[in-house]
Amino acid sequence: MLAMVFETFGGPQVLHPADVPVPEPRPGQVRVRVEAAAVNVWDTKVRGGSGSDAPAPSSAVVPGLEVAGVVDALGEGVTGVGPGDRVVGFAATGGYAEHALVSVWAVLPEGLAATDAVTLPVAAETATRVLRLLAVRPGETLLVHGASGSVGALATQLAVRRGARVVGTASARNQDRVAALGATPTPYGAGLVARVRALAPDGVDAVLDATGAGVLPDSIELRGGTDRIVTIADDAAGELGVAASYRSERDAGDLAEAVDALAQGRLSTSVAAVLPLTEASRAHELVEAGHPGGKVVLVP
Template structure:
């Protein structure tokens, strides 16, 4: 099968098409013919450099954490799905390929395009995990940094479902998007603490940083300490005593709930550029540049 691989660490240019063996499903897995694969920050990190505590990938490595497609084969012990069904899930093998394996997946409802379905798994899992770590509950005021991003926009919506009031930071060009998903919008930069205090005179109860934009010191000032602050993006967290959240908790039921909500229009995600699989290097460069307006997706 055709896939995108890298055989050394480096920039986007190390990604290239290759023919690799098709993966075979084992117990608990299904094999899907990929219709869409999302590009995530983790894909860029593992391609670019050695990550402390994470083994080097086995080369040739196929990146890609999220896939949507049509089930081709079903492994032992898998129930509730059969060949021909459309699913979306977390890729057990690299998703930048014509075929991929998944063991945590959910049905794609009729009418939901695979390029939109594939925007959900990683971002929704991250949003749920961090809101759980923060203990966000009814009546809380939550500050979300990077509220227009793929994780931030879902965190805003899921926090609102819990009954929280949300303030979201984003660039000036993305203020309307933050408002659309249910947060009160404000910008980054000098005066952030004063702007947030004006919007939340009683203070903020929790802070989620998805931006990595150096906002943790201001967040600590707003909270009066490091309690109930979580980041998924700022490596300075440890030095500042702030919790850095990583390590996905893949939950099929939660994924199915979020995909169904997207199909109903009860959740919103932002789809950015949709590129051909062979344009994976361009997709990585686009994400690294910050010029993509939404989740970048590859289609074989």
């Protein structure tokens, strides 16, 4: 099958097409004929060699964490899904390929495009996990740094649905996007503390940092301490005494709930670009340039 691979760490140009074996599902897995694969910042870090402490690859690596497609083979013990069903989930093998194995998935309702559904697994898992850690309650004020990004946008919507008030930071061009999500938008950058205090005079109850852009000191000042602040992107968290959450807690039920909400219009995501699988290098360039305006998606 066709896949996009790399054999050495480096820039986007190290990605290239290759013919690799079609994977066979293990117990508890399904194999899908990929209709869409999402591109994440993590993929670019792995390709560049900074995403792990692993040595240089000893064989071709197929990137890709999220896929949507049609089930064409089942591993032992799989129930509730069969060949021909469309699913979205976390790739157990690289998603930048014509086929991929999936170990945590949700069935797609009819009418939901694969290119839309594939925006969900990582962002929905992360947003759900962090909101649980922050224990956001109705009537509280949540500050979301990066509210227009994939994780920030979903966290904003989920918090608003819980009855919380959200103040969301974003670039000037994304202020309307944040407002449309149900949040009160404000630009990031110098003067942030004063702007947030003006918007939330009773204080901020919890903070999610989805940017890693050095906003933790301002967040601590706004909270009056380090309690109920979680970052998913800033390595300075430890030295500042702030909680960081990086470990994925993949749950099929949580994913199915997010898929259902997206299909019914109770959640929204955005797709910045849909590119052919063979343009994976270009997709990585877009993601690494920053602020693509939504998910970049590859289609075989």
